Amino acid sequence: MPKAGNAAVKKFVDLHLCPRLENPAHLKQMIEKAAELGYKTVGIPFPAQQPQENIKLAKKICNDTGVELVTRIDLSPNNPAELLKNLRKLRRKIEVIAVKCYSKTVARQAAKDRRVDILSFPSTSPRKRFFNSAEANLASKALAAFEIDMAPLLYLQGFRRCLLLSCLRKETMTATKRGVPLILSSGASDALLLRKPKDYAALTYLFDLDAKTAEQAVSQNPQAIIERNRRKLSPDYIAPDVYLVRRGKDCPSE
Amino acid sequence: MPQRIRRRYIAVKIDGNHPFNGKTLQDAVWNNMLRLFGEYGASQAELFLVEYDPERQQAIFCCSHKSLDLVKASIVATTKIGEEKTAIHILRVSGTLKSLRRKIQTIFL
Numbered sequence: 001m002p003k004a005g006n007a008a009v010k011k012f013v014d015l016h017l018c019p020r021l022e023n024p025a026h027l028k029q030m031i032e033k034a035a036e037l038g039y040k041t042v043g044i045p046f047p048a049q050q051p052q053e054n055i056k057l058a059k060k061i062c063n064d065t066g067v068e069l070v071t072r073i074d075l076s077p078n079n080p081a082e083l084l085k086n087l088r089k090l091r092r093k094i095e096v097i098a099v100k101c102y103s104k105t106v107a108r109q110a111a112k113d114r115r116v117d118i119l120s121f122p123s124t125s126p127r128k129r130f131f132n133s134a135e136a137n138l139a140s141k142a143l144a145a146f147e148i149d150m151a152p153l154l155y156l157q158g159f160r161r162c163l164l165l166s167c168l169r170k171e172t173m174t175a176t177k178r179g180v181p182l183i184l185s186s187g188a189s190d191a192l193l194l195r196k197p198k199d200y201a202a203l204t205y206l207f208d209l210d211a212k213t214a215e216q217a218v219s220q221n222p223q224a225i226i227e228r229n230r231r232k233l234s235p236d237y238i239a240p241d242v243y244l245v246r247r248g249k250d251c252p253s254e
Numbered sequence: 255m256p257q258r259i260r261r262r263y264i265a266v267k268i269d270g271n272h273p274f275n276g277k278t279l280q281d282a283v284w285n286n287m288l289r290l291f292g293e294y295g296a297s298q299a300e301l302f303l304v305e306y307d308p309e310r311q312q313a314i315f316c317c318s319h320k321s322l323d324l325v326k327a328s329i330v331a332t333t334k335i336g337e338e339k340t341a342i343h344i345l346r347v348s349g350t351l352k353s354l355r356r357k358i359q360t361i362f363l
Contacts, residue, residue: 037343154333157289192269192341195330199344202326206290 010215012197013222015043015070015096015118016149016185021054028061033191035065041226043070043096043185048086070226072096074120080109087115095229098147104130111138117225118183120147121171124156124164131171136178143228145221146175149187150200168207181224182209182217260319263304263354264347266329268311270340276306279313282335283342287328299325304351312345314354322347 019030021044034042042062046054055071062069073094077083083099083106090097098118101107107130110116119139121129131146139146152164175182184204188194195203201214209217231237236244268279280303287296299321306313317325332342348354 154331192333192339195341196343199326199330202323202344203330205323205327206331 010197010219011040011223012038012219013041013043013070013226014039014186014194014197014218015041015072015183015222015225016098016147016187017042017044017194018187018189019044020189021046021058024057024061027058029191030188030194031058031061031065031067033194034186035067037194037196039067039197041068041070041223043072043222043226045072045074045098046094048073048075048090070095072098074098074100076100076102077106079103080105083109083113087113091115092233095233096225101130102128107131107135108138111135111144112142113144114142116142116144117229118145118147120149122149124152124160124167126163126167129167129171131174133174133178136174136180139175140179143181145181145183145225146171147183147185148172148217149185150195150203151187151189151193153203153206154193154195165207172204172207172209176213181221182213183222183225184214184217185222259300260349261300261316262319262322262325262347262349263351264315264317264322264325264329265345265354265358266313266315267343267345268313268335268340269343270311270335270338272336272338272340273308274335274338275308276303276313278336279303279306282332282340283315283329286332287325290328290331291324295321295324299328301325301328312358314351319349 014034017030017034019027021027031042044058059069071094073090075083075086077086096117098120099110099116100120100122101110110119121131123129148168156164172182184200186194197218200218201211204214238244287299300318302316304314304316326344329342329344333339346354346357348357
């Protein structure tokens with residue numbers, strides 16, 4: 001009898017693969033490795049300036065490998081005004097927008113803005129991670145997700161890994177309590193730092209995340225963001241929850 | 255009456271270009287487990303290497319079923335075997351060696 005949580009039906013997504021874009025061989029190696037490990041969709045962060053050339057190459061490699069590509073931009077604004085300016089410029093061009101929060105004001109603005117898909121806190125220092133209950137409340141209303149990069153858990157050691165694990169334990173608890181979707185991404189810039197989706201779920205044991213939530217964080221949650229944004233970027237989108245269903249001759253006249 | 259110890263067998267695939275022996279592999283996972291969970295945690299895992307196939311770069315570990323999550327996290331977090339960078343991927347987990355061997359025959363990583 002097939003199990004309810006059969007891995008075969010799950011579509012695993014790594015929304016933060018970080019290959020060196022200037023090196024096509026490395027890009028190819030990373031995408032092939034991700035495909036080999038069972039990912040059906042990969043998100044690659046492209047630079048905000050002239051992303052089209054890189055996107056073309058990545059799309060071609062992904063098509064050859066049988067993996068779906070999601071275009072993503074990581075914004076690292078210095079202040080909320082810069083964040084808003086970048087969002088206005090990029091939102092209609094890119095499928096997923098992540099904001100790396102290096103200051104509290106940027107974190108708050110990113111959490112309440114519906115155009116931001118992912119909140120990311122790259123620092124390992126607890127003082128520079130601003131994901132608390134207030135931030136989680138804003139993020140939950142604006143449908144922003146909290147992203148956890150798994151690569152630092154692999155390459156950090158000793159005290160710094162202890163600090164990171166302690167922060168992640170608190171943050172994941174806050175996110176789960178407030179209904180903020182979690183996303184587990186590799187954040188890997190090297191093929192040897194990539195792991196299978198289920199292995200990442202196993203690694204979340206280190207910060208007390210339960211297996212079911214961990215598996216959702218590597219499959220359903222990122223997939224939901226991608227589908228939502230693709231619908232918004234389609235020509236049939238008019239306004240939130242308003243879509244064009246028929247056009248032209250298909251429309252019945254009164 | 256002492257209870258029978260229930261075990262779990264974990265099949266893994268090693269991703270790396272450099273050859274090494276089973277002892278080095280076991281030491282790498284043990285050291286990682288000690289770093290992550292300390293001597294107390296590691297003592298509960300009852301982890302040992304059952305077999306290692308250098309040609310297919312596959313190995314089977316055995317551990318106590320209560321410590322399965324701990325051992326899986328230790329295996330996945332291993333980034334070096336000896337001095338060489340590697341990655342270890344979990345293929346399957348099973349309750350008996352016989353069923354594990356049957357299952358991994360069908361896996362092509």
